[in-house]
Amino acid sequence: MSTTRTWLRHNLFRTRRDTVLTVVFGLLALWLLYKTFRFIFVTGRWSIIEVNLQLLMIGRYPEAHVLRLAVTVVVLALWGGLLAGFIRGRQVRSGRMTAADSKLSRARVTDLVERLWIPLALVVLLLMLTSTPGPWIMVGLAVAAALVGRLVGPFVGRLRLPPIGSLLVVFVFGAIPVVLYFYVVTAVGFDGWGGFMLNLFLAVCSIILCYPLGVLLALGRRSGLPLVRLVCTTYIEVIRGAPLFVLLLLANVALGFFVPDSLAPATSTRAIVVFTFFTAAYMAEIIRGGLQSVPRGQIEAAKAVGLSPIRQTGYIVLPQALRNVIPAQIGQLISLFKDTTLAGIAMGLFDLLQVSGAITSQEDFRGQGLIAETLTFAALMFWVVSYTMSRESQRLEKRLGVGIR
Amino acid sequence: MTAALGTPRVPVWRDVRVLKWVAQIIVVAIAVAIVVWLYGNYVENASRQNIPTDMGFLDNPASFQITGNSLSQNAPVRDALYQGFLNTLRVSVVAIVAATVLGTVIGIARLSTNWVVRQLATVYVEAVRNIPLALFLTAGFLVVVLGVFPQITDAWDLAGLAVVSNRGVAVPWFEGSGAGLLVLFGAGAVAWFAAAKWRGRVADRTGALPRSGLWGFGAFAVVVAVGWGIFGYSYTLPSLDGRGTIGGIRIDPSFFALFFALTIYTASHIAEIVRGSIQAVARGQAEAADAVALSGFQRMWYVILPQALRIGLPPIGNQYLNLIKNSSLGAAIGYYDMTLVAKTTVGNGSPAVPVFFLVMVVYIAISLIVSALVNVANRRFALVER
Secondary structure, eight states: OHHHHHHHHHHTOSSHHHHHHHHHHHHHHHHHHHHHHHIIIIIOOTHHHHHTHHHHHHTTOOGGGHHHHHHHHHHHHHHHHHHHHHHHHHHHHTTSSOGGGGSOOHHHHHHHHHHHHHHHHHHHHHHHHOOSSHHHHHHHHHHHHHHHHHHHHHHHHHOOOOHHHHHHHHHHHHHHHHHHHHHHHHHSOGGGOOHHHHHHHHHHHHHHHHHHHHHHHHHHHTOSOHHHHHHHHHHHHHHHHSOHHHHHHHHHHHHHHHSOGGGOOOHHHHHHHHHHHHHHHHHHHHHHHHHHHSOHHHHHHHHHTTOOHHHIIIIIIHHHHHHHTHHHHHHHHHHHHHHHHHHHHHHOOOBHHHHHHHHTTSTTTTTSOOHHHHHHHHHHHHHHHHHHHHHHHHHHHHHTTTTOO | OHHHHTOOOOOGGGOHHHHHHHHHHHHHHHHHHHHHHHHHHHHHHHHHTTOOOSSGGGGSBOOSOOTTOOOOTTSBHHHHHHHHHHHHHHHHHHHHHHHHHHHHHHHHHTTOSOHHHHHHHHHHHHHHHTSOHHHHHHIIIIIIIIIISOOGGGOEEETTTEEEETTEEEEOEEESOHHHHHHHHHHHHHHHHHHHHHHHHHHHHHOOOOOHHHHHHHHHHHHHHHHHHHTTOEEEOOEEETTEEESSEEEOHHHHHHHHHHHHHHHHHHHHHHHHHHHHSOHHHHHHHHHTTOOHHHIIIIIIHHHHHHHHHHHHHHHHHHHHHHGGGGGGGTOOSHHHHHHHHHHTTOOHHHHHHHHHHHHHHHHHHHHHHHHHHHHHHSOOOO
């Protein structure tokens, strides 16, 4: 009892002014809570979300091919599970982790749930809103596939393979997403994509594509060769000076001018191109910061043991540089993910934000002022993904021991 | 020298000096080739479609009206773009000021000893940072301005100082030359600075309390009030008049929504920077302030914040740049900033590539100027160690 009183005294009623602050802002908080709860449970008319859930999630993706998406999700889950298990197996083999660490214990389960309860809750919420059994089956299969992959993975990872075998494993891991990509895209071109899936897809593609370019630009900007430095610096500064929105508009109306007709890409591809080149410039600046934070001694040591310049960079400098700036990198990726909404505005892609606006003028819902409900739903989707990413980045940073020698 | 030591001459293809030049030439050649290829394609495609590639379109009539602007439809595109540029600056400056104040307050609140204040600030930052700006913009426009704000017939009259309706927000405004008023405020700022300097010297000489803020503001107020009287400025209060407002100035709904979204969004980022900067100020500073019995406010205002500002200045400058660039999103809700003017004039037949090229050059110029200013300020304030 006394600890509670001490706590109250220290955190709420330290001085007279503190008491006033507590009362004023407490009332404000209560009012906000009341308003929020009232909106969610009383005044909000959520049937518009329930009816349009499919549109919000995958846009106007043709019904006939939705099964392909489900298959993709399940295979990706299997792939992710396998990869996680594979890495764990390698770590056990190399002695960085004991086999006991990978035993399923109560602590690990609670840890996982604590980390991922927000996206899990969102998935459950979305499933509750569906009216067909399809999504339930898909999620169930995906969970099962991920578990199977995670259990099988370590056996693959622990194998001692000849070089050809390792290459084969790497190849298979790399090939699966590519095959899935073609499996989905051959059925429905990019212009048929939409909803939250489009936001996620634009972000993932651009994230993967921007990394190599960003690293090269960062190395180029730090290079000892003046002309290379000039080219990279010019590129980075020009891109960073221009607003993404204007670049997207430009790509939408003018990209066709700059490439031959045979290469003129679909709208979504244009968006990916712009996001990639845009984010690469920012990524380059972040990675440059990381490169600068690597102590000189590391490079000198690498030289001393006779590594070639490429190996110095690849084995010694880059791993430390990238590790040192994890929060900034993830921050940039989150910002890229949020910026995918601009593609909808600038290029007329049917992404989540555009869908949320469009469905309020459907015949059943027109003129009822439901924009607040649909925007809240869109905000929730973006928030959960971004927030989870930023939390995971903090965790990753801690695990890799940034700032700890 | 090498020959004297008896080592063989390095062959050309392994000579590092040669290789370095070869590498540079290759990189530059690739870069130039890409640019030339793109430009060649552009010229070819443009000439095939009879689209001009020069800047001649700037003299054509704009043939559209900019909301809230007296520019006629016959005015050349050049003038329309310039008005758009001014609109970009307007919303950016106002939002930068508001976001800085709000962000600083919330950043401080995140470190408050008061649990309620701390939690509220944390919820604000974590919620706003992870939601796209475009969503706030849409919400600000469609939900707040068009949904929450009342019809003009039953507008909210805030003590005669502002009239709020879904047609916009009317606030008091002056009458007379805007440029003259800017000069007046500039003179006031100079007076503020001079008075503060003078009080600083007095305090050094006599040991009296400087109170430079009070004196500076006094000097500023006197200069502005005197100038206001001399130049015959007056102001009008807004009031409701049938289906519109008279007096004051009416802030366009799209301006208000853009301002709202930019402020809310950028403030959350600035708050995080302010929090980090305050935490980076050495603990001893706060303890020293406590030891000389400064009040909580004095401790923050005189000891912690000036030092935190020094740390946070470069990243906050980055946020300002982001805000200016993000203001281009106003095009989505019909705010005639530079981007929307460009987009509209392209729709009206101006060639797309030169228009957007021009707009991008202006944005890049603004970015370079702002970052140069931030660099100057940073050099001025940065702690010189040893």
